Amino acid sequence: MSSTTNATLSHVDSLFNNYGTRKLSMVRGEGVFLYDETGARYLDFTAGIAVCNLGHAHKGLAVVIAEQAQTLLHTSNLFLVPGQVALADKLAGIAGLAEDAKVMFVNSGTEANEAALKLARKYHAAVAKTNRTKVLSLPGAFHGRTMGALSLTPKAAYHNGFTPLLPDCLTPNSLEDVLAAIDTDVAACIVEVVQGEKGVYPLQAQYLQELSKRxxxxxxxxxxxxxxxxxxRTGTFFAYEQVGIQPDIVTLAKGLGNGFPVGAVIARKSVAAAFTPGAHGTTFGGNPLAMAVGNYVFDTVTKTGFLEGVxxxxxxxxxxLLRHFEHVSGRGLMWGFDVADAASFTSRAADRGLLVTQCSDTRIRVVPPLILEESHVQAFEEIVQEVI
Known part of the structure; x- marks a missing residue:
């Protein structure tokens, strides 16, 4: 164990306890594997919570980061960043929105959703001239932890001690109630095509199409x-490609940076027009290093054959999963399944060198790197058989 790791483990008391006790300390990664401070190897089916799509210590990405770090890290958005233009062109081109798209870069998923909430309200105030402020979200949704994103995340445990939340952010009790709530007072509705935090539950295409229509x-x-x-993550660049809907606003993060903080908001040109100079901003969002990473990840994921492999x-x-578990659901390399005791399952899996994520008392989520191969799936099954 390195002296740095010793120092880290011996000063846990200096950290906030918002993540609780963490039994493992990872110090190295390679492909689909992580290694702890003892040298033990783990098959990583968490990928940093669906972040490390290209796996750990990806050589090509490491070269890009090193080269950009030696060139220019940060300038702020006082100046045009060429990498932003390049990545925006790529994202706008692949988004397939009803009209030309515009892109804004931020640092995380919750920032992207926060910006989307602001953009929806600003659009109605400044462009559509309706002054609507009501934004709907769906039961079981998760959109982030900052106040606006939290206000659209209907989980009581996350709200405890943080109320009052933002006004006019509403989550009806059922999916049908969401449809019924859509009226001329509603500014927007935010949805996940696959509800990940809830346990990896895809929404029905027919429902999403009806929601979009209303x-x-x-x-x-x-x-x-x-x-x-x-x-x-779900086998196409965007999950909405699979369900026949066209968003007005799309938020991205996680896999776009493969571990480096990168987020993006994509919007129809007429909607993006609401953000005039000074309407929204970020100090770090879209800096040269983030854009070098984002461009590399985009280019890799969109290469011929990559998504076919996913x-x-x-x-x-x-x-x-279907051979061993019940209530299996998901798409691509994003799956959830039921177990009797998720905490016990997660612990026993880790003891045998497999990392998975607990979603609830009885629900497990697996989101491995997108570079996963059939041999890794076989290794996963062998460990699972031992665990169950």
Whole structure:
């Protein structure tokens, strides 16, 4: 164990306790594996919570980061960043929105959703001239921890001690109630095509299409939160491509930076027009290093054959899960399944060298790196058989 790791473990008391006790300390990664301070190896089916799509210590990305770090790290948005233009062109081109798209860069998923909430309200105030402020979210959703994003995340445990939340951020009790709540007072509705935090539950395409239709009928915006599902996680670059809807606003983060903080908001040109100079900003968002990373990740994920591989290996993983578990759901390389005791399952899996994520008392989520291969799926099944 290195002296640095010793120092880290011996000064845990200096950290906030908002993450609770963490039993493992990872010090190195390689591909789909993580290594702790003792040298033990773990098959990583968490990927930094659906972040490290290209795996750990990706050589090509490491070169890009090193070269950019030696060139220019940060200038702020007082100046045009060429990497922003390049990545914005790519994202706008692949988004497939109903009209030309514009892109703004931030640092995280919750920042992207916060910006989307502001953009929706600003659009109605400054462009549509309706002054609508009501924003709907869906039961089981998760959109982030800052006050606006939290106000759209209907989980009581996350709200405790932080009320009052933002006004006019509403989550009806059921999916049908969301449809019924869409009227001319609604500015927007934010949705996840696959609800990850809840336990990896895809929403039905028919429902999402009906939701989109009703929003259009009343002049409200559709915001699709692709923070966890985007950048190839579900087998297409965006999850909404699979369900036949066209968002007005899309939010991205997680996989776009492969571990480096990068977030993005993509919007129809007429919606993006609401953010005039000074309407919103960020000091670090879209800095040269973040853009070098984002461009590399985008180019890698969109290479011919990459997403085909995600779907092929995802199908193999699905077959393994269906053999051993109940209520298996997901897409691509994003899956959830039921177990009797999720905390015990997670602990026993880690003891055998497999990392998974607990979503609830009885629900497990697996979101491995997108570079996963069939041999890793076989290793996963062998460990699972020992655990269960």
């Amino acid at each position: 929003l259009r009928e009343v002049g409200a915006l559709l915001i699709v939160d692709e923070v966890q599902t985007g950048v190839g 779907n092929r290996v995802g199908k193999a993983l699905e077959e393994v």
